Amino acid sequence: MAAIMYWEALQRAQDEEMARDPLVIVMGEDVGVAGGTYKATKGLYDKYGAERVIDTPISENGFTGLAIGASFIGVRPVIEIMSVNFAWLAMDQIFNSAAKVRYMSGGQLTAPVVIRSPGGTAHQLGAQHSARMEKVFMGIAGLRVVTPSTPKQAYGMLKAAIRCNDPVFINEHELMYNMKGEVPDGDYFHPLEGSEVARPGRDVTLFGYNISVHWCLEAAEFLATHHGIDCEVVDLFTLSPLDRAGIKASVSKTHRAVIAEEAEAPVGVGSEVIAIINEECFFELDAAPLRVSARNVPIPYNHKLEKAAIPSAKDIVHAVLKMFGK
Amino acid sequence: MTPADKKRVLREMLFARRFEERCYEAYVERKIGGFLHLYPGQEACAQGVMEAARPGHDYVITGYRDHIHAIKCGADPKAVMAELYGKETGSSKGRGGSMHIFDVEHHFMGGYALVGGPFPLAAGIAKALKMKGSDAISICFLGDAANNQGTFHESLNMAKVWNLPVLYVCENNLYGIGTRIDRSTAVVDQYKRVSGYDIPAVQVDGQDVEVVYQAAKIAVDHVRSGKGPYFLELMTYRYRGHSMSDSNAYRAKDEERMWSKRDPIIMLRDRLVEAGEISLDDYKAMDAGILHQIEGEIIKFAEESPEPSVNELEKYVLADNDPYVRGGAR
Known part of the structure; x- marks a missing residue:
């Protein structure tokens, strides 16, 4: 057990899963060369390259839909939406494609994407950067919604979410990325259901x-x-x-x-x-x-x-x- | 296309026409519910492109006017009709309906009802194919009106930036629901709108299946050879309203008459008759055979199939017993 920061826990989870499975990819705005707004993807670009750590254009609905399409045939995308406020722009693809495709295809297709995004009120970011959207996501049938409160949960839930066959929305918080906590040294999968x-x-x-x-x-x-x-x-x-x-x-x-x-x-x-x-x-x-x-x-x-x-x-x-x- | 190919293509397009017309009747009889978007008039588009592609190998995705695209990929028309009837034997087990036909086994990745929704999904499928080193390509069929959604621009941009193997086919039928294209769209020629993304784009006659085939062959070869995305605009016309709930009152009769003279099936039939490949009697026999097949096999199957059980209402919402939901395989 080592005490690491919340962002480090997320980074480690993604690093381990990318090392294990070449079809795990990470995409979002500034996740690659810049290493992520909150450092959750730090170092991954150098390690895994531009094909797997993808700096996207500022097109939330477009790149979220692209990740969902890739997930239909075996790719395991982890999408970072820089701020949950921007997830509204991707809501069409999250709501109409990812959450519904298993059902409306009679179980033939599934969209095993992970969507990570920080919500919450940070410090004076104003009305359009302070939304808390978990209430919206939790009302969508076909979408799992988790919200880690500790680095251990962040690590274990992200790893479980990447391997889970359902779309998972991970609600993070802008004020929690530097929170420290103990995280198991080996592989650890936190349940995606329960309390x-x-x-x-x-x-x-x-x-x-x-x-x-x-x-x-x-x-x-x-x-x-x-x-x-x-x-x-x-x-x-x-x-x-x-x-x-x-x-x-x-x-x-x-x-x-x-x-x-x-x-x-x-x-x-x-x-x-x-x-x-x-x-x-x-x-x-x-x-x-x-x-x-x-x-x-x-x-x-x-x-x-x-x-x-x-x-x-x-x-x-x-x-x-x-x-x-x- | 060889003469034999052309005869097969004629039969398949006529089948598509009769299949859709029978859907119309079943809808009027209230055997089919919901929204129903029919394909008559546009048959040469899906047919010509899929002649050039590799059905069942290449991945196809489209909007809600999807029955024929599914069948072109290899979906069993019986399962498609059963889906329209809402039956358990339907291609989406009665959970999807007309707008959500899926046949993943044949790489038909579905019909989607949000206009423009499939653009990025198709790019994503292409991304996955590229990562896997597959020689399959992703093909997205949508109408002209979808190009007024942001996803069109976002997806073309990403497809070009990442050089993805995706072919966007625009079936330009000149109407977005009931609004004529020049009343909603600044640039009527859709291929011109693609120039902002440095993607090759061409416009051809979508009523002549041989023209579509030739253009699609170039497009498919381009994409399959790793040169990146391609945009193919097919000028076409739908004979019926946007959906069954559309009275179609917004179109001039002259315009409809003009397009009916360019019917894709009649044009190919006449060409084959003129070349001495078939006789009009052959064509009539072909038609009778199709009608017999639709009535005797396809409708019969849909009528006789069971409905889904209400006990399984919640099946397919989420994966069954995914071990990671409980924190890993134990």
């Missing part, structure tokens, strides 16, 4: 994914220290399909739930998780579940406004205290 308990607890479950797992952990520490509330933190590393069994198991244990999502509340992870709680374990609840979400605004440039738009560990603490009547 995991990031911190066990008895009193309330905090559900998070990607960056909000870390807010939940921070809030849990604070609540344990200052209020004697023992939070369980569940990492929903898979957004599609959501882990119904994992959600049910934790809520059946703690009887309370708070969902923390960086995106706006409408049509989001929070509303989905609450619906699942209703369907799976409503009578286990001791309090109405709450969600901690972003305000429903385009993300502003001004740093104070930006901060106010996005939830934080403090907001999670407030939600839990409110739930406990404190």
Whole structure:
């Protein structure tokens, strides 16, 4: 086990899979000669060449469609979309081609592409570079959606996604590429379905994914220290399909739930998780579940406004205290 | 093409015509649902190009007017008709329908219903073929109106930059749904639009199957020899509306009459009759044989086939039991 950064974990996963299988390719804007905007493809161009590490034109729908077409006959493309905001431009090919081709061909074709893209609000990037789009992707039948919260997950999920026969969207975060964490030394494949308990607890479950797992952990520490509330933190590393069994198991244990999502509340992870709680374990609840979400605004440039738009560990603490009547 | 080839081509184009006309009837009888885009008038396009290509070896992809392209690749017309009937024996097991015929075994990579969607997919198939060192090529058939999508420009650009073995065939039938090309498109001659990408592009008569064949042979040879992408524009005309829900009221009768005089099947038939290769009686017998085949085999198969089971509604959404979903093969 070595502690490496999130971007290094992604780089290592791609390097290993490219070394193993000559049909694994990487494509995207500036992934080659420049080594990737977030360094996730650093060094791969020199090692594998321009045929396999492809600097694309700024044509998101075009190059995503090209990767999907290549995947029909055995190529395993890893597409980097520089910012998830640009994925809207590729949405036609992701939604209409990759996610549907297996079904509408009666199982004859599949599009085993991996689409990696950072979403989330970073630092004052403005309305068109701060979107959180996981809510859009998780509603698409035929597409797997995962969102690693640690370097270990990033490494293991990317490796599993490259080998998986379904199209997989990996939702990353611009603020997490330099996060450090332990990653197994040998081949490691992280499941693409399920959830995991990031911190066990008895009193309330905090559900998070990607960056909000870390807010939940921070809030849990604070609540344990200052209020004697023992939070369980569940990492929903898979957004599609959501882990119904994992959600049910934790809520059946703690009887309370708070969902923390960086995106706006409408049509989001929070509303989905609450619906699942209703369907799976409503009578286990001791309090109405709450969600901690972003305000429903385009993300502003001004740093104070930006901060106010996005939830934080403090907001999670407030939600839990409110739930406990404190 | 030898005289024998020409006779076969005549029969295949007539088959395509009768097949589509029978689809029309089945649609009116409500045996076929959804949208139905028919090919009569354009038969020489798919036929001529696939005569020059290697059906079943080269990879073909197209839009929603796809029945005949699938059959030209080697798809069983019975399975295509069964698909239109929504049957389990259909080429996409009744999950696709008219616009989504697939026959991967014969390298027919599907019909897609988003106008312009197949452009980059075809480039991607070409990329994969190039990586694998295959001598197969990728062929994308689309209509003129698809060229107003961004994917047209994005894909031509990438195909040229990466020198991909892809042939783009533009079947220019002069209408994008119900809008005439000069009302929607700044440059009516589509091959001219390709000049911005430094890709060879030619325009030929799409109603004369021999002309299409000759032009396609040059195109296919170019692409197969590793010289990169090629664009072939075929001037053609569809006899029916865009789809069955189209009243076709937007076209002048004079225009329709003019094009009907350039019918690809009649032109080839008359040429063969004039050359003494066939008689009109031979042609009538050929037609009767086709109609018999369509009714007795193809429609019968589609009618008698079972529908998919509702218990299998969710089959084919995702791969079955993929080991990596659970974190690797254990």
